[in-house]
Amino acid sequence: MTTVDFLVIGGGVAGLSAAARLTRHxxxxxxxxxxxxxxxSSGRSVSFSHYGIGDAAVRGLTAYSRAFYEQQPEGFCPTxxxxxxxxxxxxTEEMLPSLEALYQGMAVFTDAIEWVSDAEMKALCPALKTGPGGAVRGILDTSGLKLDSDALLQSFARALRAADGELLQGRRVASIQRRGQDWHVRSETGESWTAPVLVNAAGAWVDKIAAMAGVAPIGLEPKRRTIIVVDPPAGTDVRDxxxxxxxxxxxxxxPEAGQILASPVDEVPDDPRDAQPEEYDIAFAADRLQxxxxxxxxxxxxxxxxxxxxxADRVPTAGFAPDAPGFFWLAGQGGYGLQTAPAMAEIVELLATGGDWPQGLTDLGVLPETVRPERLFAQPKHSAAVRTG
Ligand SMILES: Cc1cc2nc3c(=O)[nH]c(=O)nc-3n(C[C@H](O)[C@H](O)[C@H](O)COP(=O)(O)OP(=O)(O)OC[C@H]3O[C@@H](n4cnc5c(N)ncnc54)[C@H](O)[C@@H]3O)c2cc1C
Incomplete structure (x- = not known):
C-alpha cells in the first residue's frame, strides 16, 4: 500500500496537467x-485552440490558457x-445569423477577428465553394493556435516526474473505498494506494469511477467524433x-503534415470505450468535405x-464532490480539453488546496461557481443544453 497526498485517476491531458500542478503541495x-x-481522447484530438467553440465560460478558460501555450514555462518542453x-x-446564406452570433461571442475575447468576403475566403483556401450556394461570408481569426498534443502530454509527464510524482501506466483502477479520512484505490493488478484527495480525471469513465467510490454521478455524456484524413490533389500545397x-x-x-483532416462535427452518443469510427460517419465526413x-x-x-x-451545461467541471469529502471531480472537458487544460489545472490546484481564485479568471468571467460540480446537482442533469461546441 503506497500512501500519497493526491491520487489522480486518468493520465490524459486533464489528469496530467492537474497532477503536475499538485506536486507543489x-x-x-x-x-x-x-x-x-x-x-x-487526448491522443485523438485535432489539437486546436480557438474561440469559435463553446460558450463564454469555455472561451474564458481558453483565453486564460493561451499564455501557457505561447510562453511556456521555462524548461517545460524543448519544442x-x-x-x-x-x-x-x-x-452560407442560411448560416449568416449563426455567423453573426459567433462573431459577437468571439469578439468579447479577441480583437484578431475580421469579416471576410467570399473572394477573400477563396484566396485563403482555394478549394472552398464560395459565392451563391456556397460560402458567402466568413470570419477570419488570425489568433488560432495548432497545439502539439504529444509534446504537451510528454512534458506534463516529465514535469510530474521531475517533482517526485509518479505516472503509473497500465494500471486500471478496479475498486475504490473510503476508509476514515482516506480513499483506498486498488488496481486490477492488485496494487493499492491511499490518499486523502482523489482526483477523478478518468475522461469518459468519470461516472464509472464515481460509481466505484459510491459517489453520485455527474451525468457525463460521452459523444463520438470522427476524423478522416485525405490527400490533397497532386501538386496542391495545403500547408498554409x-x-x-x-x-x-x-x-x-x-491541414496536417501535407494532408487534410476533416470531420462532420458529429456528436454520436456512445459508451466509455475504445471508440472506433463507424462506416456511416466516415462516409458522412467525406460527403461534407465534398x-x-x-x-x-x-x-x-x-x-x-x-x-x-x-x-449538462457543456462547461468543464472541477471541484470537490458535494457528497464525498476528498473526492475531486475533473470532468467534462468536451471538445476543448486541450485548449483549456492550463486554466483547468490551475483551478484544480487552488480548489483542491485552498488557494485564491485568480483575478485573471474573474476578469474573463470564469468564477468558482462556473466550474464547481454543485451547479450540476442543482438543476435537472439532462436539461436541453444549447449546442455551442
Ligand atoms: C476527434 C476529436 C477532436 C478534438 N479536438 C480538440 C481540439 O481541437 N482542441 C481541444 O482542446 N480539444 C479537442 N478535443 C477534446 C479533447 O481531446 C478532450 O477534451 C481531452 O482530451 C479530454 O482529456 P481527458 O484527460 O479528460 O480524457 P482522456 O484523454 O480520455 O484521459 C482519461 C484517461 O483516464 C483513463 N482511465 C479511465 N478509466 C480508468 C481506470 N479505471 N483506471 C485508470 N485509468 C483510467 C483512460 O485510460 C484515459 O487515458 C477533441 C477530441 C476528439 C475526440
Missing amino acids: GRVVVIEAEEALGYH PLCRVMPSLYLG WPFVHTAASDFYML HYTTLSVSRIAHRWAGLRSFV
Missing part, C-alpha cells in the same frame, strides 16, 4: 489504465507547444490553408474516432 501519483500515453494557424468560420469551420457546426477541416469544397474524395488515407465528454 505534496506527493502525487497518477494511475493510468493504458500503457500508451494519450491512448484515448514549441503551438504554432499560429488562422481559423476561418464560413457561412486555415482551419475551416462552418457556422452551422456541421463540418471542419484543417459538399463544402471542390475536393473529390477517392481514397481515405486514415480515419479515427474519439470521445468528447460533456456535462
Whole structure:
C-alpha cells in the first residue's frame, strides 16, 4: 500500500496537467489504465485552440490558457507547444445569423477577428465553394493556435516526474473505498494506494469511477467524433490553408503534415470505450468535405474516432464532490480539453488546496461557481443544453 497526498485517476491531458500542478503541495501519483500515453481522447484530438467553440465560460478558460501555450514555462518542453494557424468560420446564406452570433461571442475575447468576403475566403483556401450556394461570408481569426498534443502530454509527464510524482501506466483502477479520512484505490493488478484527495480525471469513465467510490454521478455524456484524413490533389500545397469551420457546426477541416483532416462535427452518443469510427460517419465526413469544397474524395488515407465528454451545461467541471469529502471531480472537458487544460489545472490546484481564485479568471468571467460540480446537482442533469461546441 503506497500512501500519497493526491491520487489522480486518468493520465490524459486533464489528469496530467492537474497532477503536475499538485506536486507543489505534496506527493502525487497518477494511475493510468493504458500503457500508451494519450491512448484515448487526448491522443485523438485535432489539437486546436480557438474561440469559435463553446460558450463564454469555455472561451474564458481558453483565453486564460493561451499564455501557457505561447510562453511556456521555462524548461517545460524543448519544442514549441503551438504554432499560429488562422481559423476561418464560413457561412452560407442560411448560416449568416449563426455567423453573426459567433462573431459577437468571439469578439468579447479577441480583437484578431475580421469579416471576410467570399473572394477573400477563396484566396485563403482555394478549394472552398464560395459565392451563391456556397460560402458567402466568413470570419477570419488570425489568433488560432495548432497545439502539439504529444509534446504537451510528454512534458506534463516529465514535469510530474521531475517533482517526485509518479505516472503509473497500465494500471486500471478496479475498486475504490473510503476508509476514515482516506480513499483506498486498488488496481486490477492488485496494487493499492491511499490518499486523502482523489482526483477523478478518468475522461469518459468519470461516472464509472464515481460509481466505484459510491459517489453520485455527474451525468457525463460521452459523444463520438470522427476524423478522416485525405490527400490533397497532386501538386496542391495545403500547408498554409486555415482551419475551416462552418457556422452551422456541421463540418471542419484543417491541414496536417501535407494532408487534410476533416470531420462532420458529429456528436454520436456512445459508451466509455475504445471508440472506433463507424462506416456511416466516415462516409458522412467525406460527403461534407465534398459538399463544402471542390475536393473529390477517392481514397481515405486514415480515419479515427474519439470521445468528447460533456456535462449538462457543456462547461468543464472541477471541484470537490458535494457528497464525498476528498473526492475531486475533473470532468467534462468536451471538445476543448486541450485548449483549456492550463486554466483547468490551475483551478484544480487552488480548489483542491485552498488557494485564491485568480483575478485573471474573474476578469474573463470564469468564477468558482462556473466550474464547481454543485451547479450540476442543482438543476435537472439532462436539461436541453444549447449546442455551442
Ligand atoms: C476527434 C476529436 C477532436 C478534438 N479536438 C480538440 C481540439 O481541437 N482542441 C481541444 O482542446 N480539444 C479537442 N478535443 C477534446 C479533447 O481531446 C478532450 O477534451 C481531452 O482530451 C479530454 O482529456 P481527458 O484527460 O479528460 O480524457 P482522456 O484523454 O480520455 O484521459 C482519461 C484517461 O483516464 C483513463 N482511465 C479511465 N478509466 C480508468 C481506470 N479505471 N483506471 C485508470 N485509468 C483510467 C483512460 O485510460 C484515459 O487515458 C477533441 C477530441 C476528439 C475526440
